[in-house]
Amino acid sequence: MALFDRLFGTKPDEAVDQSVLFEQGEEDAAIDPEWDRLSQDAILEEDEKEAGKVVSSMLEKPEQEAQKQRTMDIMERYYAEKAALAARVKEAQESGQDISIQTKEVVESVSTEEPVLPQESEQEKYERSLEKTRKGFGERLNEFFANFRSVDEDFFEELEELLILSDVGVQVASTLTEDLRYEAKLQKAKKASDLQRVILEKLVNIYEKDGRFNEEINMQAGLTVMLFVGVNGVGKTTSIGKLAYKYRQAGKKVMLVAADTFRAGAVAQLAEWGRRVEVPVVMGPEKSDPASVVFDGMEKALAENVDILMIDTAGRLQNKDNLMAELEKIGRIVKRVLPDAPHETLLAVDASTGQNALVQAKEFSKITPLTGLVLTKIDGTARGGVVLAIRQELDIPVKFIGFGEKIDDIGEFSSEEFMRGLLEGLI
Template identity: 65%
Template sequence: MGLFDRLFGKKEEPKIEEVVKEALENLDLSADNELALAEAEEVPQEEAEVESSEEAVFEEEEIQVTVEESTDSEPVVEVQQEEVPEEENTELLETVEENSSEVLEAETPQAEETVQEKYDRSLKKTRTGFGARLNAFFANFRSVDEEFFEELEELLIMSDVGVQVASNLTEELRYEAKLENAKKPDALRRVIIEKLVELYEKDGNYDESIHFQDGLTVMLFVGVNGVGKTTSIGKLANRYKQAGKKVMLVAADTFRAGAVAQLAEWGRRVDVPVVTGPEKADPASVVFDGMERAVAEGIDILMIDTAGRLQNKNNLMAELEKIGRIIKRVVPEAPHETFLALDASTGQNALVQAKEFSKITPLTGIVLTKIDGTARGGVVLAIREELNIPVKLIGFGEKIDDIGEFNSENFMKGLLEGLI
């Protein structure tokens, strides 16, 4: 079963018992009630009087028995309750209500978000924007013609899925429209969504898993300044430590004192060691110290933060190459992952950054940040189509636990849910 069928395929038919139960619950019994009411009105008045007199006798006997029982029991001492003024009584009730509500809030902790709920929340802006444009598009067209396809291609480009994706998808839809002899735009709505899912699925090989090692796993993080690279490292450090791993960080962006201080603060916050060097120190020397310490101390995961001066591409390339050689000097098969951090809110600019960094250093995956604050989540499709670099980590928001491993099914469901 393909990804599209798993996400938007036919729902399971309800069991016959559930259908019968629902039918009985919704059955209109008003006619039966009216018939019963008519029969009740036809009962002779004498019978009604007899029934009422019998009820009265029964109630009288019951009252008498109750009085006898109370006489035989112990005497009851009446305590006269002081009347509370109405204002004081109102204040007392308000106080009780406030206290009870505080206790209720304290006893009812907020339910933790599921992974799918995080995807749905963080992709809300993207889904709403794309869905609104798509719905408006279908409302404006009454027939499938060349103008329809041109407008559709423009809509897809505006949704940040990329020029290449928009062009390829439009051509495929032209072919599908001829094949199916589709005359109405709504006939192509499901096909558009299906093609978007197939585009990401490709050959079914996502390669989204992170390559953790039995011993030390070395992760190298690259990306321009301000995309959330250091913050992502800090959140991941907390995530892995909570999972019982021994984590260490390396502050190799030595040319920015703020970057070193920020990573050191994350280390203090999540209680993991951070390897730093003197200001303006050679980044490779700091990485070497970190690698040696990680091996000596039996660290499970070592995460290395690097500079992001893409404007000095030649210098950055030389720096990253040197860092790579130093890492391999200590652990020949490392780094096991080289992650590029991209800010989703930059849209197509993120795609440009991905292209440039892929020229500088081999990338194994992408960390997509700030997806919750943008309507440009479609850039994931552009990255997948044009660069074939898998998104492996995704940031859902500002909380310390708002980061996780990327799941394409959850992402596509969160992106396209409700459009079909």
């Protein structure tokens, strides 16, 4: 079954004709009398399963809503207490009181510890982090259909512009609009609303392509080496730290390598993440050769039977030639120690930069072969459609997605959860 049908089901007119099945059943029963009893048992069993799903769904929804409300109540109390603390400290400052004593009294009377929130499921994280993208796209789409009553050339031109503004990319917008022109003629569509479902179905099909998503992480039986690239500021080092925490929680032995040696801040940031998640970090002297630090990290990881080694590299895309030479040298060193490594070369891109993320993906793919993307900051932007553009133009799969700022707000990418989170409620 196609991805779109798995997510949103078939249209009513695409449902199987029950009368045809009934006639087929009569024919089969005439050949084998036992068929009728067996088929009826199968139908009853299937009906029971479907009924069970419906009941489970009905029971889950109130609980999900109650959980969301509890989360909101916790956060509201937390921020109210923080505001109260800030106000009382400010009042103490203005009145000339001893701040240290006053602050101690306030802290004792106001609990400002980070609240323990209910655990989110993976699906809930997708829904939360894609809310801005979904709402932005949904509002544009609803407004678009409200303005157009008929399907004409203006309809297709405006649709193409809407898709480009939604950061799905010029190529995706152009391809989808041309496909819709053909579909409209095929269906003899007269009203704009006739094509609403088709538009969303085409978007899903663009991501699905040949049905091979290549999202699985290339984990090895022994040491798995992951090389991370990306420009400064996209959340690359933070993603490495969160992934280190994720894998350590899963019982894996993890090690990090700080190979961005020319930027002291990058080394310090990775070292802090290592301390925070209790994972060792291999570092070299300031401005030392990145490849030599990587070599030390590879040797140490093999000697200590590490499961996952993550290498943080420089992101100076503006100095492309030097960066290319540096990454090529790192690649050679990695292969010298472990011939089939690196097993993943991952580009971190900031979803909030929209089409600029696509440009970065194009440039880095020229510098080094990429096996996947780490999509960061998706929760703070309405530009999640850029994933479709990267998939269409470069065919680089997303392998990890960052859901937010919490330490566990990262996960392995799922096409189905992403497309559901992107389009839920628009059909």
